[in-house]
Amino acid sequence: MGVLGSSLLVIVVLVSTVLMQGVSRDVAAEILSNRLSALNRFVQLASHVASDDDLEMLQIEMDTYSGLYDEGLLIIADGHQLVSGNISAQDPDVADTLRAAALNLERTDIPAVNPFLDSGALIARPFGNTGQVLGSVTMKVNLEPARMKVLQASSMVILATLTVGAVFLLLANRLATWVLRPLHRLDDSVQLLTQTQRPIPLVEQGPPELRALSRSVSSMAHTMATSLQQQQELIAETSHQLRNPVAALRLRVDLLKMRLPDRASAEGLRSVENELARVEMLLDGVLRLASAEHRLTEQNSEEGVADSSAGKESINVLQVLAEEFERQSATAQAAGNTLILEGAAESTQDVSVWCNLFDLQQMVAELLENAIKYAPATQITLSVKSSPTMVEVMICDQGPGMNKTEIGRAGERFWRAESVRGTAGTGLGLAIVDRLARANSGQLLVTANPQAGLASIIRLPRAPSLTEKSDD
Template identity: 70%
Template sequence: MRIRVLAVLGSLLLVIVVLVSSVLMQSVSSDATADVQVNRLSSLNRFVQVASHASGNDDLEMLQLEMDTYSQLYNEGLLIVVDDRQLISGDIRADDAAVKEIVGAAALNLDRTEIPEISPLTETVALISRPFGNSAQVLGSVTMQVNLEPARARVLQASAFILVLTLSIGFIFLLLADRLATWVLRPLHRLDDSVQLLTQMHQPIPLVEQGPPELRALSRSVSSMAQTMATSRQQQQELIAETSHQLRNPVAALRLRVDLLRMRLTDEASLAGLHAVENELARLEMLLDGVLRLASAEHRLTEQKSDKTDTEVAHPEKPTSAFQILAEEIERQSAMAQKTGNTLTFEADSTSASEDVVWCHEFDLQQMVSELLENALKYAPGTEIKLAVHTSPTTNDIVICDQGPGLGKAELERAGERFWRAESVRGTPGTGLGLAIVDRLARANSGQLIVGSNGDAGLKVIIRLPRAQTPKGTDHE
């Protein structure tokens, strides 16, 4: 915006400079022309007076001497026609076409005494003439070749000075306009930064009140709005977490009462109804647990964003071995895999243990892998589940593939939304929060969750995390 404002102001200043310079240079040119006109007409009239009174050879010789003196002094030629004789001094030539024309006009009793306006680009000489005689006839004429070079040089010098002066003044005003534009626009840039930070990181930044009073008032309003929105978001997160936590107590008490009630009931109908209540309680407990973990993941994401700028990436204190986390999770989930009939396979070569190191909090990575493995065991029972780590120069991909029902193209686009579940798995217990939790945790660690199709059947889920470079030949404990 500053460049556009300066471009507009610069264009206006340039127009003003051109107009002012033109007016001043025109004034200088007119003054120089008038000065030369007055001086040369005075000299021309004096020679007309002398020539009109010259009657003999002596007078003509004196006139010739005075003409030569004038030409040497002013470097201007003279041509005087008197008694059918031509007296010449200086560089003027009688056979020149322009000289013939002006002498002929003088013979017809026509004055030519106007000097063209002098400018830096004007010609260096001009011709003026005046006839003399009596009321009955023209007896002669005086033609003067005016040297305009000195006047043109003065006009050129004055014009250059005017141009430099007006450009300097225009540049000074442009600098002042730049300072003024910076003073006005700096608060707008800070406002834009504050809104961007609030949008991306949900964290307001304090605004220094600068600029005109209107922008200061706007800064105060934006600061107040940003703080209100950040406080509201924080309160919402705390409310969700506290509500989920507080609901655990009545749910636990309700679970205890249901267990006591089961001990007292004996008929099948009552026990069947009680079993349905237990299922709903289990679903509620699962939902509360998922909401708590999602709130924690989103809080981690907000904290991570607020701890880094646009040009830097915040990392944990030490890197984490994806190989080790996957091995631990496979061991931990092996019992559940046997129960569901799944086979867990881990694809890794001999160098994985030294190349799979990622910048990620160990607990976060464990949570993400655990969520994805539990989803695969739940939605793809009795199939093979493959885990792998693919290494690239800058990232490591943790890949979990199953052979379950998978998702359609439209469903893949919605994977990761909170509380969303595919139609094909609505009958399976779940909350629709698993992928949302993994997505938030991955982004909180400067990573990415990618959900795609595993060929003809099943899902291929990738956790892409920044790779941590380790010295060659070292292993992780």
């Protein structure tokens, strides 16, 4: 609309200028025609002056004309100079006109009237016989009535062109709206599809090309959403279905192990058990990741339709940390770790967040298990940092940590740092925590611990605590 409005403004200015110039020329031509008639009349009177009485009568005619039209007359006849009205022979323009007339050069043109400039115009015509110039008539034309006429006409022209321009601008606005509304809806639909992974039906509107585009986008969105859903279902169902044959294999290995008489065969089966344990761990991780991504998709879908907090509740963060601290204390002690829970006896124990309880327990457990696994025999600190709107749950270890490149890839599926390839794991833990955090309108941050090791931070929206609710 900015481009259309600027273009229409330029057109209005050009059309108005052309029309105003035409009006000025027409008015100038009209007044010139009238004044040339008066000029010819005075030329005829001046050419017949033969006595003082004729000069006196000519002066009377000149005064009458000047009083009537407020225009100046300067006539040179029979060696005399007669003046009436607001004209002077000492005026440079008048003097130039008189010299030209003395050379038998007439001046009978009036320029286009400028409605914004108060000025007059000079016209002159010499007279005499074939051999010499006997005199001249110079008239200073009053252009004020013409200027007012042009100004009035120009105002009408400007008003008319502005009205027409406004009408065209309104039509252009309606046309642009008709064309662009489907594009805006397409953009909203694509953004909503990106967030929710669910197709939104599009109403076919606008030109035929945009209707065809709407149909194509709707078909593409439906196909993509169906494909994504099928992929998620395939991963979840495949992982679930593989658990049964893996469990059957473990049962057969256990039975075979009981029947083998020699120790060497039992040792050989132990490697098979380790591989089965690794497969079970991988299947469990894939199932948890599929569940976390499903939760994230559901949360995005709810936000795309309406701001929903279904499944979320106000949870005391330190209570969850204390429960997980107690549950994994034995594992940490066996690995040589020292667990520290900060703020348990302080006022921060009343800090609450909006989150699904099971999701928060799973996120804290996953990060604490990672810290125990990859930073054995070190100190692990669990703490909470709060602000008016957000709460940060921090689990910091003093292990080997990761460099910047590794930290940037920490949330990728199945990715593991080179330094921990020999440690049992699937590379899905941080990916699961990242999806669950986002599913609860939060965020996972992995940074280097200022002292040593790694700091994993879960940022979640803060909920009113019990103390704040009682104050309200």
